[in-house]
Amino acid sequence: MSHSQLQTPYFMIDEAKLIQNLETAKKLKELSGVKLVLALKCFSTWGVFDIIKPYLDGTTSSGPYEVKLGHETFGGETHAYSVGYTAQDVLEVADIADKLIFNSQSQLAHYRHLVEGKASLGLRLNPGVSVAGQDLANPARKYSRLGVQAAHIDAQVFDALDGVMFHMNCENKSADSFVALLDSISEQFGQYLDKMQWVSLGGGVFFTWPGYELEKLAAALKAFAEKHGVQLYLEPGEAIITKTTDLVVTVVDIVENEKKTAIVDSATEAHRLDTLIYDEPASILEATDGAPHHYVIGSCSCLAGDQFCETQFAEPLQIGQRLHILDSAGYTMVKLNWFNGIKMPSIYCQRSSGEVVKLNEFGYADFKRSLSQWSV
Ligand SMILES: Cc1ncc(COP(=O)(O)O)c(C=O)c1O
Numbered sequence: 001m002s003h004s005q006l007q008t009p010y011f012m013i014d015e016a017k018l019i020q021n022l023e024t025a026k027k028l029k030e031l032s033g034v035k036l037v038l039a040l041k042c043f044s045t046w047g048v049f050d051i052i053k054p055y056l057d058g059t060t061s062s063g064p065y066e067v068k069l070g071h072e073t074f075g076g077e078t079h080a081y082s083v084g085y086t087a088q089d090v091l092e093v094a095d096i097a098d099k100l101i102f103n104s105q106s107q108l109a110h111y112r113h114l115v116e117g118k119a120s121l122g123l124r125l126n127p128g129v130s131v132a133g134q135d136l137a138n139p140a141r142k143y144s145r146l147g148v149q150a151a152h153i154d155a156q157v158f159d160a161l162d163g164v165m166f167h168m169n170c171e172n173k174s175a176d177s178f179v180a181l182l183d184s185i186s187e188q189f190g191q192y193l194d195k196m197q198w199v200s201l202g203g204g205v206f207f208t209w210p211g212y213e214l215e216k217l218a219a220a221l222k223a224f225a226e227k228h229g230v231q232l233y234l235e236p237g238e239a240i241i242t243k244t245t246d247l248v249v250t251v252v253d254i255v256e257n258e259k260k261t262a263i264v265d266s267a268t269e270a271h272r273l274d275t276l277i278y279d280e281p282a283s284i285l286e287a288t289d290g291a292p293h294h295y296v297i298g299s300c301s302c303l304a305g306d307q308f309c310e311t312q313f314a315e316p317l318q319i320g321q322r323l324h325i326l327d328s329a330g331y332t333m334v335k336l337n338w339f340n341g342i343k344m345p346s347i348y349c350q351r352s353s354g355e356v357v358k359l360n361e362f363g364y365a366d367f368k369r370s371l372s373q374w375s376v
Contacts, residue, residue, distance in 0.1 A: 001356045005331060007264040008250040010346040011333060013286045013359075015051055016352045017244040022055040025240060028207055030217035033225060037043065037079050039203045040066040042237025042330045046073035047359035052240070053139050058234045058337070060200075064089045071096040079200070079235070081124065081165060085111060086228045092120040099198070101165045105148055105157055109112045112160070118161040118200070123148065129184050132170035132204070135279055139168050158192045161231070167202025171238060175213040178205055179220045186224065193228040201232035208239045224338050237329040246285065247272060247331035247345060251321045252300065260295050261307070262317045266325075267299035269306050270339040273332045281309035285324035287315050297323065301340045338367050 003012070003278075025036055035057040059070030060192075067080040080097035082089065090111045095102060100115050101122035102108040108123055115121055126147030139146045147166070153272060166185060172178055182201075186193070186219030193199055195331035207214055225232045249264040269277040275282050284297060291312040297305040308325060336344060344362035351357060 003248070004322075004355070006248070006348065006356075007249050007346070009264075009271065009343065011245055011328060011345050011347045012248060012356075013045070013048055013245045013329060013347070013349045015048070015349060016052055018048065018241070019063075021240055021242065021244065022052060022134055024208045025212065025236065026055050028218055029212055031215065032221040032232070034218075034221045034234055035077070036072075037200075037235050038074065038240060038256060039235045039237030040070055041334065042203070043241045043330075043334065044069060045333050045347060045359060047347070049074050051349075056240070056287065057233075064093055067093040067097055067123065069270050078269075079233075080119070081122075083269065084323075087111060088116045089173060099163065101163075101200070103145075103147060105152075105154060106190060106303070109229055119342050121160065122162055122163040122165055122198075123157065124165045124167070125150075125153070125189060127166055127168055127185050127188060129181055129182065130168035130170075131172040131174070131181065132168075134170070136278070137170045142278040143250055148271075153192070155192070158195050161196065162188070162199065163196050163198035164193070165200040165202060167200075167204065167235070168200065169204030170246050172204055173209045173212060175205045175216040175220070178217060182224050187228065195228060196228070196230050198231040198233060199228065201234060202237075203237050205236065205237040206239050206242070207236070208242055230361055237307065241329040243327050245327070245332075247325040247328035247332070249325060251317055251319055251323065254295075254317060254319060255298075259310075260293075260317075261298040262295045262323075263298045263300055264308070264323060265300055265343065266308075267301035267303070267340065267342055268305055268308055269301050269303050270337055270342050271300065271345055272308070272325065272328060272332050273335045273337075275308060276306065282328070283326045284309065286313060293317070297325075300342060338370055341367060 031128045036061040037058045038152045041062040059074045059078035071078045077098045079099045080093045081101040085102045097119045101118040123145035126149045132138035249266040253263040287322040291314045293313045297308040297309050347360040349357045
């Protein structure tokens, strides 16, 4: 099937690019001894898990259904974490999770008896330091509810814990700043870590970014693991899936109101939500910075400010023309929604052989069912 025959909007995951990231992950594991679990919150399109499985050790989750999905479709180690579990959630996930990590000492006290003898028990700690560009995504932000701060720790809880989890990075491209965070963790929590079997350092370490100092990261992880006698984990999401996937759209109209806007058959609010939430403009494959034809790439939703980006093209855009919105895998497919009844993008994978495989498609029946199954 050639790409031009596919109906837009659609996501195209490129296997060769995915493998490139996974090879870097493999190198990091070999150099450092760290284990890597895929953060399903970022990417859980299980149709390509067969490509990822040989490289990573398992999955980590942020809610009960992700635990089940990881266990069913990925295998390996299944880590379960949630900011807030119900008793029912804990009962459901304890049987299938290898590690169950609570967010607070109160959740741990309430539910540990449901986990004992089943999963390895963990607690999230909050180091109070972080590398995160935006406050919204900063786990160490003021009044953070994510994990236990050093000052609030009841030292006795560590007597019956197997491990702890920290997560304090968001798209951190600097090995030096990550090493500084590790030093701070060692200093604040070292006495507790020495009693643990495992420590997860969370996600947000952008070790697949071009030029990332992988050896420096690996050496620091190795030294930390040896110092505290623990098995280390990282929970990468974005680092695994970065720059692997285009969201392909069609220009359906061009309007002008001081600026030209090309309206496409997709919307950030429905199909690429983080563009909107974090106000981070998308990049378009066909665009050329500084070229003469300036356009807003606007969405077809009703939200006035819903746009992908403003950019320039060498030639005027035409109605019917396709555009490739780059780097559209992380935190996109997991957040798709039916706002405005806009057609949901299909999902494809371009295999390294060139073959295009359909992983998902959606229709009116999916839209209708998402709204009600039964009427009054
Ligand atoms: C606890 C935890 N682990 C892992 C991740 C994955 O982060 P990333 O996709 O930036 O690597 C996140 C992201 O929010 C997280 O909250």
